[in-house]
Amino acid sequence: MKITALAGGVGAARFLSGFVEAFPEAELTIIVNTGDDFDWLGLRICPDIDTVIYTLAGIADPAAGWGIRGDTFHCLRMLETLGHDAWFRMGDRDLASSLERTSRLRRGERLADITRDLARAHGVKATVLPVTDDPVPTMVHTTEGTLAFQDYFVRRRHEPRVTGITSLNVENARPAPGVLEALQEASGIVICPSNPIISIGPILAVPGIREALRSRTSPAAAVSPIIAGEAVKGPAATMMADLGMEASSLGVARMYSGLVDVFVMDARDGPLAEREPPAGMVFRTAQTLMDTVQSRTRLAKQVVEIMSWRS
Amino acid sequence: MKITALAGGVGAARFLSGFVEAFPEAELTIIVNTGDDFDWLGLRICPDIDTVIYTLAGIADPAAGWGIRGDTFHCLRMLETLGHDAWFRMGDRDLASSLERTSRLRRGERLADITRDLARAHGVKATVLPVTDDPVPTMVHTTEGTLAFQDYFVRRRHEPRVTGITSLNVENARPAPGVLEALQEASGIVICPSNPIISIGPILAVPGIREALRSRTSPAAAVSPIIAGEAVKGPAATMMADLGMEASSLGVARMYSGLVDVFVMDARDGPLAEREPPAGMVFRTAQTLMDTVQSRTRLAKQVVEIMSWRS
Numbered sequence: 001m002k003i004t005a006l007a008g009g010v011g012a013a014r015f016l017s018g019f020v021e022a023f024p025e026a027e028l029t030i031i032v033n034t035g036d037d038f039d040w041l042g043l044r045i046c047p048d049i050d051t052v053i054y055t056l057a058g059i060a061d062p063a064a065g066w067g068i069r070g071d072t073f074h075c076l077r078m079l080e081t082l083g084h085d086a087w088f089r090m091g092d093r094d095l096a097s098s099l100e101r102t103s104r105l106r107r108g109e110r111l112a113d114i115t116r117d118l119a120r121a122h123g124v125k126a127t128v129l130p131v132t133d134d135p136v137p138t139m140v141h142t143t144e145g146t147l148a149f150q151d152y153f154v155r156r157r158h159e160p161r162v163t164g165i166t167s168l169n170v171e172n173a174r175p176a177p178g179v180l181e182a183l184q185e186a187s188g189i190v191i192c193p194s195n196p197i198i199s200i201g202p203i204l205a206v207p208g209i210r211e212a213l214r215s216r217t218s219p220a221a222a223v224s225p226i227i228a229g230e231a232v233k234g235p236a237a238t239m240m241a242d243l244g245m246e247a248s249s250l251g252v253a254r255m256y257s258g259l260v261d262v263f264v265m266d267a268r269d270g271p272l273a274e275r276e277p278p279a280g281m282v283f284r285t286a287q288t289l290m291d292t293v294q295s296r297t298r299l300a301k302q303v304v305e306i307m308s309w310r311s
Numbered sequence: 312m313k314i315t316a317l318a319g320g321v322g323a324a325r326f327l328s329g330f331v332e333a334f335p336e337a338e339l340t341i342i343v344n345t346g347d348d349f350d351w352l353g354l355r356i357c358p359d360i361d362t363v364i365y366t367l368a369g370i371a372d373p374a375a376g377w378g379i380r381g382d383t384f385h386c387l388r389m390l391e392t393l394g395h396d397a398w399f400r401m402g403d404r405d406l407a408s409s410l411e412r413t414s415r416l417r418r419g420e421r422l423a424d425i426t427r428d429l430a431r432a433h434g435v436k437a438t439v440l441p442v443t444d445d446p447v448p449t450m451v452h453t454t455e456g457t458l459a460f461q462d463y464f465v466r467r468r469h470e471p472r473v474t475g476i477t478s479l480n481v482e483n484a485r486p487a488p489g490v491l492e493a494l495q496e497a498s499g500i501v502i503c504p505s506n507p508i509i510s511i512g513p514i515l516a517v518p519g520i521r522e523a524l525r526s527r528t529s530p531a532a533a534v535s536p537i538i539a540g541e542a543v544k545g546p547a548a549t550m551m552a553d554l555g556m557e558a559s560s561l562g563v564a565r566m567y568s569g570l571v572d573v574f575v576m577d578a579r580d581g582p583l584a585e586r587e588p589p590a591g592m593v594f595r596t597a598q599t600l601m602d603t604v605q606s607r608t609r610l611a612k613q614v615v616e617i618m619s620w621r622s
Contacts, residue, residue, distance in 0.1 A: 041411070041413075071385070074385070075404060077404070078406075079411065081432060082411050096389035103352040117393075122392070
């Protein structure tokens with residue numbers, strides 16, 4: 001069963017690490033958000049791509065949710081000596097990905113090709129694709145002004161109140177080679193449990209992606225990143241509320257209206273699963289908290305099972 | 312006494328570290344070779360500038376002669392995982408200098424300004440100047456073809472037989488701001504014990520430097536990097552022989568004809584010091600081997616003393 005997943009960072013990576021425990025990794029294609037990408041000291045940083053690769057490679061830092069387990073910060077400390085405000089915590093090993101990526105981008109290579117090679121070098125058998133090769137930086141409009149994503153998310157610790165989100169230059173962006181094909185040729189599509197506004201939203205904003213999901217011929221499922229009105233990690237619920245949406249699984253489901261057949265909520269959201277779903281969508285419940293390898297694997301199996309039932 | 316020094320890497324840095332033990336560091340201006348500079352993974356590496364800064368900052372690796380004492384190589388190891396041939400050994404802490412430098416160069420800043428700030432950030436009170444802001448990469452012509460400097464020096468371990476040296480684009484290069492002033496306003500000029508062909512040569516090749524030395528009004532001295540026909544470190548003697556020069560202190564002295572008043576050889580080269588010096592130059596001997604802090608300090612004092620005697 002060829003699965004194509006839409007993925008943000010940590011939540012998605014955890015879900016996918018369960019998936020590859022249960023199913024052949026080589027059958028998996030992951031379309032990753034690039035809206036969080038930014039330049040730091042002249043290096044192109046792609047947080048979600050690296051998180052997905054490190055997690056599937058088994059070298060991710062499970063506590064931090066980013067970076068490489070056991071990494072050191074000697075370069076960063078020296079940068080502080082040189083006067084840098086080291087709000088972005090870049091590890092020494094982690095730095096290698098960004099050095100390699102930036103060096104190849106400057107030679108005119110495509111992010112998709114570089115990402116494929118980085119994943120392979122780390123022994124990842126799944127196909128990891130940036131949603132687009134074109135920079136589409138997420139801009140966060142807040143009551144304290146418009147902020148670049150990492151400014152909002154890391155430096156300001158997602159504290160400012162969000163009034164809107166835009167993907168800069170997205171109107172001119174094209175899906176990276178292989179992205180539309182992966183959606184068209186999949187035997188199942190999964191929207192991972194990622195922040196729908198800042199992780200999945202920027203993927204859906206790339207011209208052609210929504211259309212490919214709407215015209216899908218294979219079953220598609222989404223897993224809610226919200227449990228009992230709260231995000232497992234990160235500011236999803238707060239952002240949804242700030243933007244006037246219902247900060248619940250139901251609110252997320254409505255954002256995916258027309259894009260998936262099944263929406264999987266946590267068992268604790270059972271009462272919400274009784275409510276009327278958006279047209280063409282059904283609700284299912286599962287244990288979605290992925291605090292152990294077992295729970296991730298079980299969730300991945302359940303999602304595939306639910307999809308298979310729909311097809 | 313305001314001293315201006317012409318410096319390559321390790322030998323120069325050792326000499327200068329003795330100098331700042333004996334004299335006020337803030338009175339010292341160091342004009343550093345940039346012919347070794349190269350791009351590595353898109354980063355601008357300036358080996359001689361960094362060696363001088365790290366040495367004066369007291370953080371240099373005394374054994375290696377480059378890099379930072381106790382540095383780790385976690386980023387480099389990860390780059391090897393990503394498929395890199397890690398022939399250039401870049402440490403994690405060392406990397407910070409190149410990241411900062413490259414990032415500022417890309418913003419259009421000048422190497423001289425960046426170098427000044429890097430030195431200050433490391434607590435170096437001497438003024439450290441690149442000889443020029445313009446890239447003047449040293450090309451090494453060998454019997455195995457023309458090689459970029461680091462290719463020849465590090466990757467090929469200075470094994471190919473040298474037939475010539477050129478500084479690419481040097482005809483269009485200009486001395487960095489402050490360089491000519493430092494030569495004109497010095498109360499003494501020292502050519503450090505560096506390789507005359509690949510460290511001092513590229514400095515002298517920058518238009519205006521030779522002229523400034525020839526028209527100097529202050530005394531100038533050079534310290535030989537060759538003792539008893541052998542370089543203390545590196546391929547100076549071999550290169551000189553390959554290029555048809557006398558591989559001795561005398562050969563070095565001839566290269567500095569007209570540029571210095573005093574040429575300091577090691578005491579072991581006493582017989583050479585009895586020979587006829589180039590016009591306008593006198594020979595002196597001293598203990599030039601700098602294997603201890605004491606010997607470096609003593610040598611610096613002697614050189615200044617010899618120069619003062621000439622003035």
